[in-house]
Amino acid sequence: MSGKSLSLLQSSDLEKIFASLDSDGDGDGLVCIGKLRMLLERVGFHVDLDELENLMGLKKFSLQDLILFYISVLPHTVEEVDQDLLDAFKVFDLNGDGFISSEELDIVLSKLGELRSPEDCKKMILKFDKNFDGMIDLEEFKDMMMLRTDETP
Numbered sequence: 001m002s003g004k005s006l007s008l009l010q011s012s013d014l015e016k017i018f019a020s021l022d023s024d025g026d027g028d029g030l031v032c033i034g035k036l037r038m039l040l041e042r043v044g045f046h047v048d049l050d051e052l053e054n055l056m057g058l059k060k061f062s063l064q065d066l067i068l069f070y071i072s073v074l075p076h077t078v079e080e081v082d083q084d085l086l087d088a089f090k091v092f093d094l095n096g097d098g099f100i101s102s103e104e105l106d107i108v109l110s111k112l113g114e115l116r117s118p119e120d121c122k123k124m125i126l127k128f129d130k131n132f133d134g135m136i137d138l139e140e141f142k143d144m145m146m147l148r149t150d151e152t153p
C-alpha cells in the first residue's frame with residue numbers, strides 16, 4: 001500500500017480535492033465514498049469500497065470527515081504522521097501560541113461546517129485536557145485525533 005503522494009497534501013489541498021469531488025451539485029456538502037475511492041485509485045491507493053466504508057464509517061462524507069480520515073487512517077510513517085498532526089494542529093491553533101483553546105475549536109469547527117455550541121467545545125477540550133490547563137496542546141491533540149469518536153456526550 002502506498003499513501004506516499006497523498007501524504008504530501010496539506011489541508012488546503014484537501015479542501016480543493018473535496019470541492020472537486022463535491023461536483024454533483026446537490027449542494028449538501030457531502031460526497032459519496034465511491035468518489036473518494038476513485039480518487040484514491042487514481043493516486044495508486046487501492047482500497048475496496050467496503051473497506052473504505054468501514055474505515056470512514058459512512059457512505060457520504062464531509063470535508064471534515066475527509067481531513068480526519070486523511071490524518072487518522074491513511075498509512076504514513078511516524079514522521080509523516082507527526083507532520084500531518086502538526087499541520088492539522090496549526091489549522092486549529094489560530095493564534096499560533098501552541099495551544100488550542102475552546103474558542104479556537106469553536107471557530108474552526110464552525111468553519112468546517114460542524115456547528116457545536118461553546119459548551120460542547122469546552123466539553124471536547126475537557127475530555128482530552130490531560131494537564132487541566134483548559135487547552136489542548138499537541139500531545140493532547142494527538143490523542144484527540146487517534147481516539148476521536150463522533151458521539152457527543
Ligand SMILES: [Ca+2]
Nearest residue numbers: 093095097099
Ligand atoms: Ca491558540
Ligand SMILES: [Ca+2]
Nearest residue numbers: 129131133135
Ligand atoms: Ca492541556
